Amino acid sequence: MGEVASGGGCCPPMDLFRSEPMQLVQLIIPIESAHRTVSYLGDLGLLQFKDLNAEKSPFQRTYATQIKRCGEMARKLRFFKEQMLKAGVSPKISTAHVDLNIDDLDVKLTDIEAELTEMNANGEKLQRTYNELVEYKLVLQKAGEFFQSAQSRAIEQQREYESRQLRGESMETPLLQDQELLGDSGKPVKLGFLAGLVPRERSQAFERILFRATRGNVFLRQAVVEDPVIDPVSGEKTEKNVFVVFYAGEKAKAKILKICDAFGGDRYPFAEELGKQAQMIKEVSGRLSELKTTIDAGLLHRENLLQAIGAQFEQWNLLVRKEKSIYHTLNMLSLDVTKKCLVAEGWSPIFASKQIQDALERAAIDSNSQVGPAHHHYKCGLSQKGFLLVSIRPAVLLKNIALKVAKYQEANPTVYTIVTFPFLFAVMFGDWGHGICLLLGALYFIIREKKLSSQLDDITEMTFGGRYVIMLMALFSIYTGLIYNEFFSVPFELFGPSAYACRDLSCSDATISGLVKVRRTYPFGVDPVWHGTRSELPFLNSLKMKMSILLGVAQMNLGIIMSYCNALFFRSNVNVWCQFIPQIIFLNALFGYLSLLIIVKWCTGSQADLYHIMIYMFLSPADDLGENQLFVGQKYLQMTLLLLALIAVPWMLLPKPFILKKQHEARHGDESYTALQTTEESLQVESNNDSHGHEEFEFSEVFVHQLIHTIEFVLGAVSNTASYLRLWALSLAHSELSSVFYEKVLLMAWGYNNVIILIVGIIVFIFATVGVLLVMETLSAFLHALRLHWVEFQNKFYEGDGYKFHPFSFALLDEEED
Amino acid sequence: MRHRSLRSSLYSIYTTTNFEAQRLSWISDKMGFLVTTLIFLVVGVIACLCTRICCNRGPSTNLFHLTLVITATMCCWMMWAIVYLAQMNPLIVPVLNEGE
Numbered sequence: 001m002g003e004v005a006s007g008g009g010c011c012p013p014m015d016l017f018r019s020e021p022m023q024l025v026q027l028i029i030p031i032e033s034a035h036r037t038v039s040y041l042g043d044l045g046l047l048q049f050k051d052l053n054a055e056k057s058p059f060q061r062t063y064a065t066q067i068k069r070c071g072e073m074a075r076k077l078r079f080f081k082e083q084m085l086k087a088g089v090s091p092k093i094s095t096a097h098v099d100l101n102i103d104d105l106d107v108k109l110t111d112i113e114a115e116l117t118e119m120n121a122n123g124e125k126l127q128r129t130y131n132e133l134v135e136y137k138l139v140l141q142k143a144g145e146f147f148q149s150a151q152s153r154a155i156e157q158q159r160e161y162e163s164r165q166l167r168g169e170s171m172e173t174p175l176l177q178d179q180e181l182l183g184d185s186g187k188p189v190k191l192g193f194l195a196g197l198v199p200r201e202r203s204q205a206f207e208r209i210l211f212r213a214t215r216g217n218v219f220l221r222q223a224v225v226e227d228p229v230i231d232p233v234s235g236e237k238t239e240k241n242v243f244v245v246f247y248a249g250e251k252a253k254a255k256i257l258k259i260c261d262a263f264g265g266d267r268y269p270f271a272e273e274l275g276k277q278a279q280m281i282k283e284v285s286g287r288l289s290e291l292k293t294t295i296d297a298g299l300l301h302r303e304n305l306l307q308a309i310g311a312q313f314e315q316w317n318l319l320v321r322k323e324k325s326i327y328h329t330l331n332m333l334s335l336d337v338t339k340k341c342l343v344a345e346g347w348s349p350i351f352a353s354k355q356i357q358d359a360l361e362r363a364a365i366d367s368n369s370q371v372g373p374a375h376h377h378y379k380c381g382l383s384q385k386g387f388l389l390v391s392i393r394p395a396v397l398l399k400n401i402a403l404k405v406a407k408y409q410e411a412n413p414t415v416y417t418i419v420t421f422p423f424l425f426a427v428m429f430g431d432w433g434h435g436i437c438l439l440l441g442a443l444y445f446i447i448r449e450k451k452l453s454s455q456l457d458d459i460t461e462m463t464f465g466g467r468y469v470i471m472l473m474a475l476f477s478i479y480t481g482l483i484y485n486e487f488f489s490v491p492f493e494l495f496g497p498s499a500y501a502c503r504d505l506s507c508s509d510a511t512i513s514g515l516v517k518v519r520r521t522y523p524f525g526v527d528p529v530w531h532g533t534r535s536e537l538p539f540l541n542s543l544k545m546k547m548s549i550l551l552g553v554a555q556m557n558l559g560i561i562m563s564y565c566n567a568l569f570f571r572s573n574v575n576v577w578c579q580f581i582p583q584i585i586f587l588n589a590l591f592g593y594l595s596l597l598i599i600v601k602w603c604t605g606s607q608a609d610l611y612h613i614m615i616y617m618f619l620s621p622a623d624d625l626g627e628n629q630l631f632v633g634q635k636y637l638q639m640t641l642l643l644l645a646l647i648a649v650p651w652m653l654l655p656k657p658f659i660l661k662k663q664h665e666a667r668h669g670d671e672s673y674t675a676l677q678t679t680e681e682s683l684q685v686e687s688n689n690d691s692h693g694h695e696e697f698e699f700s701e702v703f704v705h706q707l708i709h710t711i712e713f714v715l716g717a718v719s720n721t722a723s724y725l726r727l728w729a730l731s732l733a734h735s736e737l738s739s740v741f742y743e744k745v746l747l748m749a750w751g752y753n754n755v756i757i758l759i760v761g762i763i764v765f766i767f768a769t770v771g772v773l774l775v776m777e778t779l780s781a782f783l784h785a786l787r788l789h790w791v792e793f794q795n796k797f798y799e800g801d802g803y804k805f806h807p808f809s810f811a812l813l814d815e816e817e818d
Numbered sequence: 819m820r821h822r823s824l825r826s827s828l829y830s831i832y833t834t835t836n837f838e839a840q841r842l843s844w845i846s847d848k849m850g851f852l853v854t855t856l857i858f859l860v861v862g863v864i865a866c867l868c869t870r871i872c873c874n875r876g877p878s879t880n881l882f883h884l885t886l887v888i889t890a891t892m893c894c895w896m897m898w899a900i901v902y903l904a905q906m907n908p909l910i911v912p913v914l915n916e917g918e
Binding site: 017415416418419420423480499511512515518521525526529530532538542543599603604605 | 843846847850854878882885886889890893894896897898900901902903904905906907908909910911912913914915916
């Protein structure tokens with residue numbers, strides 16, 4: 001079982017038809033070359049490791065610390081990538097292959113990270129200082145203007161006051177004066193002031209609260225700063241106002257300070273003397289330009305560093321991911337008793353054994369180990385994995401077309417489904433106008449493959465993924481559309497004259513008793529005269545129903561023959577004689593015979609009633625057929641077929657369990673003796689049984705299984721055949737919808753002889769066609785055709801309980817990460 | 819007398835020609851069926867040869883492509899044959915709608 005058998009010996013085995021023969025390999029690797037071995041096997045990519053330490057938690061495993069280290073390095077690399085993105089540096093794909101040790105890389109990454117963080121911190125500090133200085137400069141400028149204008153006005157008022165005094169008029173005490181000018185007024189008022197910046201949106205509230213808090217005993221002057229200023233704390237540009245607050249007294253100062261801080265206003269020291277102000281401005285400007293150069297130099301340095309990182313980023317990334325996966329794999333190996341080797345188990349295809357051996361030897365040589373690795377093969381039993389090598393285009397086509405992964409080495413239904421699925425879709429969709437639209441859509445997707453593959457949302461992506469299948473569907477739809485003779489429900493006389501004509505020249509009874517067939521049959525497809533007649537539906541219904549039955553019986557027979565191919569491959573005579581033969585006999589005795597009757601009735605043009613024949617074949621088989629006779633000897637044929645069908649049912653049910661039981665007993669000869677032995681010995685025998693293999697034979701289980709299988713097949717023969725009638729139903733729905741849209745929308749709009757109504761009609765027609773027929777009907781027919789395959793076709797032969805082969809391969813790492 | 823024999827002879831001529839026409843159309847139906855089946859066969863063989871010539875990629879892929887082409891040809895032929903046979907000896911004839 002499970003050995004390679006070429007199909008029939010005449011033709012080469014087809015890769016897609018069955019999975020690759022696999023083997024279970026056991027490798028014994030010395031510890032010093034373990035890392036290198038796994039690395040080479042990862043490059044090879046043809047071995048799937050089995051997890052031998054499944055019961056251990058991630059922290060108990062041998063290489064947990066190394067994985068943590070790799071995780072740390074991955075985190076550092078992510079940090080670098082973030083920084084590079086922020087600075088706008090993109091990692092380049094470098095061709096130079098630098099051989100890096102993972103430990104060196106670790107040290108290097110740590111260094112670079114430290115440097116980068118320090119640079120960032122410094123940069124931020126410098127930037128903040130720069131912003132503060134910018135604000136300070138603004139304060140100096142604007143507040144300077146206040147003081148100048150205030151001073152000039154004060155001087156004016158002083159002069160006025162003096163002149164008024166000289167003139168002897170009433171005194172007006174100016175409210176506020178600069179400290180210097182106070183001079184000899186005699187009042188011991190000490191005025192202080194604060195200068196700074198406050199965000200513009202808060203300036204009103206700031207003013208009001210200041211006023212209230214100090215009971216109006218402050219004077220606030222604000223000046224608008226035209227350009228937005230970068231706030232040192234938040235780093236964002238905000239609009240600010242420069243303010244100067246004059247106050248008297250310490251309490252007021254404390255209050256004002258608190259309010260200032262609450263409003264996020266920044267205060268800067270300000271000197272009153274004009275000379276000092278000018279000096280401060282010069283100083284600040286000098287410092288600003290210094291800082292600017294420093295910051296620019298810092299940014300340049302950082303960018304250089306990031307560029308250097310970018311050149312090697314991809315390599316480092318790949319190396320870290322590889323290391324991580326290698327350590328994960330090493331964690332799956334179990335440590336030998338002597339603690340000097342690791343034991344690995346895995347599955348690989350048989351054709352890869354030489355390559356695996358080479359990889360092992362190379363690793364042993366390269367790591368200078370004393371001991372070479374060892375490996376054993378075991379052939380696989382039926383429960384192991386399936387592995388299909390497919391090239392890219394069929395892979396795109398075949399993704400999920402069979403729903404389940406094939407069991408190891410059973411026949412793959414995909415081979416036929418690639419053609420029959422679009423074909424059954426087309427039977428339900430048949431209209432060559434719609435087919436052409438579908439083809440254009442599919443071709444658009446295929447031609448713009450490269451461009452579209454990245455930028456799609458979910459639903460379009462699904463449609464895009466199936467573009468080749470949709471193209472096949474469209475091609476078959478054009479074919480069936482030509483056969484049904486429907487172009488947006490309009491028939492054409494493309495292949496010759498119609499076969500029908502009026503009985504006589506006046507066509508008087510064409511609407512009563514109809515036309516007659518005067519010429520040979522219309523050579524390709526449905527005669528164009530049928531469309532729009534009163535007897536169109538009875539004719540087409542009869543045709544399509546019978547066609548569905550014929551196609552269904554053909555596909556189900558194909559399914560049963562595939563089960564025969566499987567039985568032949570697995571050398572299972574039981575399945576051939578006790579399953580395949582009675583199944584074929586049963587299905588064909590009933591529904592194959594029905595198909596035969598349909599064809600004979602068509603060929604002879606007899607008026608026999610097929611319902612009647614089939615039903616009375618069961619109810620009273622010995623009766624004379626009378627006018628339902630289609631050919632000579634029909635009665636005897638029917639009786640024979642009925643008898644065969646009746647025999648086939650117990651033939652499917654009974655022999656197989658007994659034969660399997662006999663086979664099992666032949667293999668494990670002495671089991672009937674265990675009941676006689678004592679408890680201890682029987683326990684021993686039981687453990688022997690378990691180690692032997694995986695088969696315990698419960699006769700009742702097998703019998704029930706076979707019973708279910710038989711009932712399912714017998715009842716399924718009727719229900720599956722009837723299920724194929726959905727081909728008729730959907731085809732009818734499609735043609736009726738199409739005809740309604742054409743006649744009731746387009747033709748009616750045409751009938752009004754008005755351009756606007758015509759345009760509206762055309763638009764409605766297009767939307768209805770695209771929305772209902774091209775989208776909804778396509779999805780509907782797609783779904784039903786798929787269901788016919790997955791249920792009615794595949795339940796004849798497909799088990800589909802296999803696993804996909806997932807080898808340890810570095811090439812697959814990229815796909816996983818993304 | 820002459821009148822009746824004239825009518826009966828006309829009638830017999832009519833039925834004979836009708837019968838002959840029917841026989842002729844039946845024969846040409848069968849010929850049409852066979853000829854078109856042959857055409858499908860030839861087209862299938864040509865398609866197989868084309869795929870073998872255009873994409874010759876190793877024995878198993880060749881077999882795969884061959885299977886696909888044969889299956890497609892079989893499906894197409896089956897559908898055409900069913901529709902053709904159904905129309906060869908019709909039991910229902912088209913009855914036109916009023917106003918055509």
